[in-house]
Amino acid sequence: MASFKSYLVKRIILALIVLYFVVTITFILSHVVPSDPAELYVGPKATKEQRERAVIELGLDKPLYIQYLNYIFGLFKGDLGVSLRAHTPVLHDILAYLPATLEIVIIANIIALFVGILFGTFSALKKDHLEDHLIRFVSVGGVSIPSFWFALLMQLIFFGVLGILPLDGRVSTETQLFNPIKVITGFYTLDALLNLNFPAFIDCLRHLILPAFVLATYPIGLVTRMVRSMMVEVLNENYIRFAKANGFKENLIYYKYALRNALTPALMALGLSFAYSITGAFLVEVIFSWPGLGTYTVNAILENDYPSILGVTIVGTTFYVGVNLLLDIFQAYIDPRVRLK
């Protein structure tokens, strides 16, 4: 187990270096690149006194290295700076928008895992047959389709033409007025269930379907390709041939013995797809007016509110690095070969 421990230490140090690096870059982007942050902070109509007060308030009068140290220590206290427009703490805003994003990201990745494993296994079992080619086309299509465009198509079909799903938003106005959800976790579907408010739950679910499905297309493609190539490899192994020769039931061989060994890479694909989902959700959220980090970021971009944008960068990266760290550790734990790399 010594090698596992040293792997663990190495991996955590790398994660810390990454975080430090990102923080430094965001510092450079926020304090060094902009010509006059104080001017942006107070707006063009401000008087000279207001501007000077902003310089002191933002600590811009101190030497750069002091600003840098203040910035880093601020981060440890959860201080991501102040929004230039709303003048509210960025961390506060981000935490308010985060649950909505996590809700679709988690649902989308669960969908992707199931569909991807199903498609990938099926494709490998029918290798070089029509089914395999079709699934390959679908999975390559899934990673090639621009999510924001696919989202529009889904709206056009399911709202515009068929009229069976809501156009956008997280919950309908009727529900908000007559069946309001008492927010507990910030995940509306979960909250509605905890409130035992079933009409609201159905309403939230109906709003969740399209964004989650659109967000799942890319990870579905990734997981499918990963599982397929691993399954093809595993099916050629001697132990599978041996099981077949012994007359084991085919389904037992495929789904119990082969699939299990093909699943580790699916897990890794999920790590990758989480990375994609965080930023992928940005574009999807904008289309579906989903009140998450993406909508928040795009509004910040439109208002040139860069402390908010950089705050999202730091939170998003931390989340991403954390997920990947956990996945790597988990993989190293179940698969000793990883530790030796």
Add this chain to the structure above:
Amino acid sequence: MKKILSKESEITLKLLSKDKLALFSLAIILFFIILAVFAPYIAPYPEEGEGKPAPERRFLPPSIEHPFGTDYLGRDILSRIIFGARISLSVGIFVVVCAISVGTPIGLIAGYYGGKVDELLMRATDVFLSFPSLLFAIALVASLGPGLFNAMLSLAITWWPWYARLARAQAVSIKEQPFILASKAIGVNDIRIVFKHILPNSLTPIIVQGTMDMSSAILSEAGLSFIGLGAQAPSPEWGLMVSTGRIYLLNYWWFPVFPGLAIFLVALAFNLFGDCLRDILDPKTRKSRGETF
């Protein structure tokens, strides 16, 4: 060495010409390249393609004169898509070429020298690989200021580590081969070995990766333009067109739908072609197709 290489590429070409999916995707890629190069001659309304409004015919549905309809300023959408091909393809090429020319030398040097150089360069690469690239690109463009060039630059900056890792793996496997050992023995200098002997032999996987990355680069740039960080109006950039057309979706569906279709087709073609290329070049999958060297 030369002879073996040429035989290898001969087989590759032969397999490629038999692969219908590869030919199909290559045809789409060539089609869009032709559109981009000859845009002013192919587009039915070249001036509108570049942004000149035609207010007397706004929101016309698809017809024979305007196969993809017209937009909110009356411009022919087909013409604008044709001009947009220039932007998307050049963005893809720029990002991939930049990423390859930065990443490859770093990877090759790390792999060839090994030891401390390797450790240092690859740890730096790992750091870059460890954060979400689009998020990083968003932060960069937001600070540098929105615009097509800044968007391209930010994507290129976030992309090179993949090539560094790929090139390193190639260099590590090639540097022990007899012809490299022989060059070393007769005193060829290191730089020459890396760039004259190792580089040409490690290009194949880099090219495959580059083909697939064309698709990711085009998609990412369209996404950046869609949220307002990339190309600015009146540019006929596809992502920007979807973005401006999106509020008209339910009334004038053709406005956002056709530009997005163009993005999808180009991205799909590059991905499929890269996929087929990898299948053919990878000895493992090649064997399963019943072909051997």
